[in-house]
Amino acid sequence: MxxxxxxxxxxxxxxxxxxxxxxxxxxxxxxxxxxxxxxxxxGKAGAAPRGQYAGDQGVQPLADVPLGEEARFATGVGELDRVLGGGLVAGGVVLLGGDPGIGKSTLLLQTTAVLAAESPALYVTGEESLRQVALRASRLGLATPGLEVLAETCVELIVEQARQRRPRVLVIDSIQTIFTEALQSAPGSVAQVRDAAAQLVRFAKQTGTAVFLVGHVTKDGQLAGPRVLEHMVDTVLYFESDGSSRFRLLRAVKNRFGAANELGVFAMDDAGLKPVRNPSAIFLSRHEEAVNGSTILVTREGTRPLLLEVQSLVAESPLSHPRRVAVGLDPNRLAMLLAVLHRHGGVFTADQDVFINVVGGVRVAETASDLAVLLAVLSSFRDRPVPLGTVVFGEIGLAGEIRPVPNGEERLREAAKHGFRRAIVPAKNAPRGKSAIEGMDVVGVSRLGDALEAAFEN
The missing domain is CATH 2.20.28 (Rubrerythrin, domain 2)
Structure with missing residues (x-):
């Protein structure tokens, strides 16, 4: 040994x-x-280290490795299954991060309570007593006859108990409170987090147990501890939320078993987190009449098309360096788009404060939002609203061209389902022939000038 x-x-x-x-x-x-x-x-010659994955048989030709679909099983929480790529994978390790009080422990307690009704589940708490966990379950109205709980922070003892109980799902809340007896540093240090996580990952791969790790975040919103922690696990999920909103957004930053950047939407109430079936409806204001500075964007989060409202406020600046503020979008890209608007649209905003906000606290990373941002800016600058019932998407190049975006037809069908009857999209995304969408007038544009004329032609 x-x-x-x-x-x-x-x-x-x-x-x-x-x-x-x-x-x-x-x-x-x-x-x-x-x-x-x-x-x-x-000192024993020829001793080989134990394999990490159950069933590994040393060196093999890649073509001889047996293939098969991952053994997935549903968690019983629809939005969580969506973010995970269809459910949990046996032996998969999921790292869940988010701000304090955002709902990490609540979501996992609800999930394990559902799973425990059909298969063994073990919830390990390193931050709370068993009584506190029981009180939370009672407050949420959870039925927990088969759910086992353990208050422990030593990873060796946790693994020993898990090997005896053989749960299908193991929750560690949280990884920053767990320590290993092999190291002398305090729990939460870089070495302790790395080594404790490595032991839990090894346990998951050897036994096929699905493991959830709750991770603390720093004041900058990054997961606390070593960056290698995110490399070790199979899936990394982040909770996103506006502090004043009751809605919680769960995003997959990394997923070896599914699509990254997938988004799940939950609503927080007295009974815990409830999945939101139609998130587009909660992000749309549905103004009774057209409003200056507002456009509707059809974005895509993972495999889900999503309708969002992009709002802009343009006002004359008293400062020598006007402000460029973007909430939910990249501020650097906003500055670039304003330069394109000046060069290829003839609209000078260098002396104006420009504020952009994506309603609902959603962060949009894809470039399909470019056209919606510029139309919102121009609508506020000229006090001319974009007509009601119009949706927009498209990427804008530095030469003023409107570039196509992926899954254009799917975005249009999602907009039509919500009652929108007009769309301004890249010309190559406009459906033709049999693929035309009934009841929707799709305007395909190839240049920024064409898009501005189509949006404000009335």
Whole structure:
């Protein structure tokens, strides 16, 4: 058997020392020594390390590796299944991050309560007592006859209990509170988080247990601990939310078993998190008459088309350097689009404050929002509203061309389903012939000038 001990490695030069010091003895870097586990061989020749994945049989030709679909199973929470790519995968490790109080523990307690009705589930809490977990379950009205709970922070004891109980789903709340006895550093340190997560990942792969890890975030919104934590797991989910909103957005940042950037929408109430079946309806204001500075964008989050309202306010600036503020969009791209509007649309906004907001707290990363942003800016600048019932999408190039975006027909069908009857889209996304959408007037444009004329022709 191999015995474990700890050592300290320099992050600057890689030198290893048995004790911590403020300065690396080799390269002289300060505060660069990090604790890690060192494995010393027992001296037996030919000993091979144990494989991480159950069923691995050493070196094989890739063509001989048996293929098959992942053994998925539904969680019972529709929006969570969507974000996971269709459900949990046996042996998969999911990292769930988000701000304090946003609903991470609530969602996982609800999920494990549903799963426990059909298969074993173990909820491990390192932050709360068992009584606190029971009180939350009671407040949410959850039926938990088959759900087992454990208050423990030592990863070795957690793995030992999990091997005895053999749960189908294991929840660790949270990974920053878990420690390993092999290291002397405090729980939550880089070395402790990395080593504890590695043991849990190894357990998941060897036994086929699906594991949820709850992760804390820093004040900048990034997951606390080493970046390698996100590389070790199979799926990384982030909770996004506007602080004043009751809606919670769950986004898949990484997913080895499904589409990344998939979005799930939940509503928080007294009974916990409830899936929102039609998220487009909650993000649309549905004004009774056309409003200046407002356009409707059809974006795509993962595999789901989504209708969002983009609002703009353009006002004369008293400052020498006018402000460019974008909420839910990339501010640098906004500055670029305003330059394109000036060069190819003839609209000068260099002396104006420009504010852009995506209603509902959604963050839009795709370039299909370009055309909607510029039409909203021009609508506010000229005090001319975009006609009611119009949707917009399209990418704008620096030469003023309107570029096509993926899944254009699917976006249009989603807009038609919500009652929109006119669309301004890239010419190559406009359906033709049999693919035309009944009841919708689709205007295909290839240049920025054509789009501005189509939007404000009345």
């Amino acid at each position: 191999a015995r474990a001990r700890s050592e300290f490695a320099c992050t600057a030069c890689g030198a290893v020392t048995p004790k911590w010091a403020g300065q690396c003895p080799d390269c002289g870097a300060w505060n660069s020594l990090e604790e890690r586990r060192a494995v010393v061989s027992s």
